[in-house]
Each structure stands twice: as C-alpha cells, then as structure tokens.
Amino acid sequence: xxxxxQHPSTLSVQEGDSAVIKCxxxxxxxxxxxxxKQELGKGPQLIIDIRSNxxxxxxxxxxxxxxxxAKHFSLHITETQPEDSxxxxxxxxxxxxxxxxxxxxxxxxxxxxxx
Amino acid sequence: NAGVTQTxxxxxxxxxxxxxxxxxxxxxxEYMSWYRQDPGxxxxxxxxxxxxxxxxxxxxxxxxxxxxxxxxxxxxxxxSAAPSQTSVYFCASxxxxxxxxxANVLTFGAGSRLTVL
Numbered sequence: 001x002x003x004x005x006q007h008p009s010t011l012s013v014q015e016g017d018s019a020v021i022k023c024x025x026x027x028x029x030x031x032x033x034x035x036x037k038q039e040l041g042k043g044p045q046l047i048i049d050i051r052s053n054x055x056x057x058x059x060x061x062x063x064x065x066x067x068x069x070a071k072h073f074s075l076h077i078t079e080t081q082p083e084d085s086x087x088x089x090x091x092x093x094x095x096x097x098x099x100x101x102x103x104x105x106x107x108x109x110x111x112x113x114x115x
Numbered sequence: 116n117a118g119v120t121q122t123x124x125x126x127x128x129x130x131x132x133x134x135x136x137x138x139x140x141x142x143x144x145e146y147m148s149w150y151r152q153d154p155g156x157x158x159x160x161x162x163x164x165x166x167x168x169x170x171x172x173x174x175x176x177x178x179x180x181x182x183x184x185x186x187x188x189x190x191x192x193x194x195s196a197a198p199s200q201t202s203v204y205f206c207a208s209x210x211x212x213x214x215x216x217x218a219n220v221l222t223f224g225a226g227s228r229l230t231v232l
Binding site for chain 1: 150155174205207218219220224
C-alpha cells in the first residue's frame with residue numbers, strides 16, 4: 001500500500017507570509033495528488049488537486065507542485081490569511097487503480113496564521 | 116443538495132454498549148467509506164464500499180461492522196464499544212470509476228464525535 005508522510009506536522013506563520021507543506025509518497029503508480037483542508041469542527045474538503053501529466057496548478061492564492069521523480073508534491077499558500085488556519089491533509093493515489101475511495105492520508109499539518 | 120449527512124454529531128457510550136453511526140449521501144455516489152480521526156494519526160480507513168451489497172475492510176476494521184443495502188446509506192455499527200474507540204468518525208463518499216470529476220474525490224460528512232467511558 002501507499003506510505004505517505006507529510007511535513008511539517010505544525011506550521012505557524014504571520015498573516016501575509018507564505019506557507020509550504022510537503023507530502024512524500026511511496027507508490028510510483030500514484031497519479032492523482034489532492035490536498036484537503038479541515039476547518040475546526042468540520043469534515044475535510046478538497047481544495048486543490050493535480051494529476052501526473054502536469055507539474056503545477058494554481059488557484060488564486062493556493063498552488064500545488066508535483067515532482068514525480070522524487071515522489072513528492074507540495075501545497076503552497078501565498079499571502080496567508082487567518083481563515084487559512086486549519087489542518088491540511090494530502091492523499092496521493094492511483095486514480096485508475098483499485099483505490100475505490102479508500103485513500104491513505106498523510107498525518108496532517110496544523111497551519112496557524114497569526115493576525 | 117445536502118451532500119453527506121452523519122448522525123449523531125455527539126455520542127457518549129459505556130464500555131460494552133453497541134450503537135450505530137448513520138451516514139447518508141444524496142449525490143448518487145458509487146463509493147462510500149468510514150474513517151476515524153485521532154490526534155496525530157490523521158485519517159484511518161475503517162471500512163469501505165464500492166456499491167450496494169459490497170463492503171470490505173480498511174486499515175482498522177476490528178470492532179466495527181458495516182452494510183450497504185442501498186446506494187445512499189452506509190451505517191457503521193460498533194458491536195461492543197471499548198475506550199479505544201473514542202474518536203471522531205467521518206463518513207465520505209466519492210463518485211466512482213468513470214466519473215468526470217475524478218473517481219475518488221471525497222465528500223466528507225461533518226463528523227460524529229464518540230466517547231466511550
């Protein structure tokens with residue numbers, strides 16, 4: 001199965017700074033790389049994803065970059081705001097394989113943005 | 116469109132009691148799954164289903180049962196609650212193979228916080 005590691009486990013930044021969270025995986029067959037955001041008291045929600053035919057994807061202040069050779073991908077948040085404070089999870093997997101909705105998640109990164 | 120609905124939101128049990136966490140989705144998703152979330156452990160898969168009548172075990176299935184009699188519902192049963200089952204439980208659904216947006220894009224419920232004394 002997929003072995004997923006996420007770093008750092010906690011990240012504290014000042015409002016306006018950038019934040020980067022890295023996810024390392026083991027299965028070379030993985031071809032879909034999502035990031036989920038979990039706000040306090042809620043379930044995780046998909047915020048951005050990338051597939052292995054592209055190296056970077058942006059959506060306003062958030063971006064995901066992929067290095068398939070090194071088997072890692074990263075979440076980048078620029079101009080952080082207090083509402084970015086949450087727990088972030090990665091969940092790399094093979095979309096065309098036998099994942100069947102049963103994903104292996106990273107341990108999570110607690111991001112705190114101080115006003 | 117409600118998405119994924121979980122009930123109850125909070126529950127306190129005594130050791131040895133049984134209960135069922137309910138999960139329903141209204142998106143006609145093929146796949147459904149149950150995860151538990153513990154501090155520092157991320158989300159761990161308990162059971163999953165790829166369609167009505169089909170279920171299988173995930174990473175931490177012991178002490179839990181599931182069934183999927185309809186596409187919409189996927190209840191999680193605790194057979195004899197233990198303090199180690201104190202956790203937050205999340206039900207999730209995803210479209211399934213062939214979906215345009217991605218087979219495994221998960222939609223989560225709001226969670227059920229269970230305490231076993």
